[in-house]
Amino acid sequence: MPTKLIVDCSTGVTTEVELTAEEVAQREADAVAFAEIKAAEEAAAQAKADAKASAEAKLAALGLTPEEIAALS
Amino acid sequence: MANTYVAIATVTVGSGGAASMDFTNIPATYTDLQLLVSIREETSATAVAFIKFNNTTANRSERYLQGNGSTAVSGTTAVLQFIACQPSDTANTFGNASIYIPNYAGSNYKSVSSDSVSENNATGAFSRLVAGLWSNTSAINQITITTDTGDVAQYSTATLYGIKNS
Secondary structure, three states, rough: EEEEEEEEEEOOOOEEEEHHHHHHHHHHHHHHHHHHHHHHHHHHHHHHHHHHHHHHHHHOOOOOOOOHHHHHH | OOOOOOEEEEEEOOOEEEEEEEEEEEOOOOOOEEEEEEEEEOOOOOOEEEEEOOOOOOOOOEEEEEOOOOOEEEEOOOEEEEEOOOOOOOOOOOOOEEEEEOOOOOOOOEEEEEEEEEEOOOOOOOEEEEEEEEEEOOOOOOOOEEOOOOOOOOOEEEEEEEEOOO
């Protein structure tokens, strides 16, 4: 069973305590929730990068130079 | 001379790692808190650590600016996150974080700012600035530090300081 370190600031005493089953379950749920958040963030960042690349390709097709495209951003 | 910067407590992770580092029964006698953390993940490969207050993950939010040596990103999340070293980083190195919590014992929502980095003898390493908020009016009496999955590695440390304005 994983353990947690608890320091009581009123006494300065540190104890090592095994996680309860509920805490283990919460820990696993938190990990899943964060993985979902991180995946959503990465998807959003990728979508933004893809849209930027697409826009730059269209501008290039219209005849803009790389320097002119860079000046727009 | 007034003792305005006091080390309240320090915790160091021992052999085998730990799921979290908890500061409990934090006295309400200071103006602000500062948490200095040296931390490495035992197994996870995300370079992520979290803090939560009073043993709840609810009502956290942050706006961040993060870079890794080649790209920079910014955004918002519903956690309070800072950088830790991950297992792929240079061995025996630790991420560093300074986390400041003003007016932690007041009855308003609690703002949090943090500045954290990872150490890595390679091209990529992280740096993250956070403007955070815990939307809760309770005084902060407990702070918990975790990673996103897996344990906090041995020799990780955290020291909680109390700051007084007089």
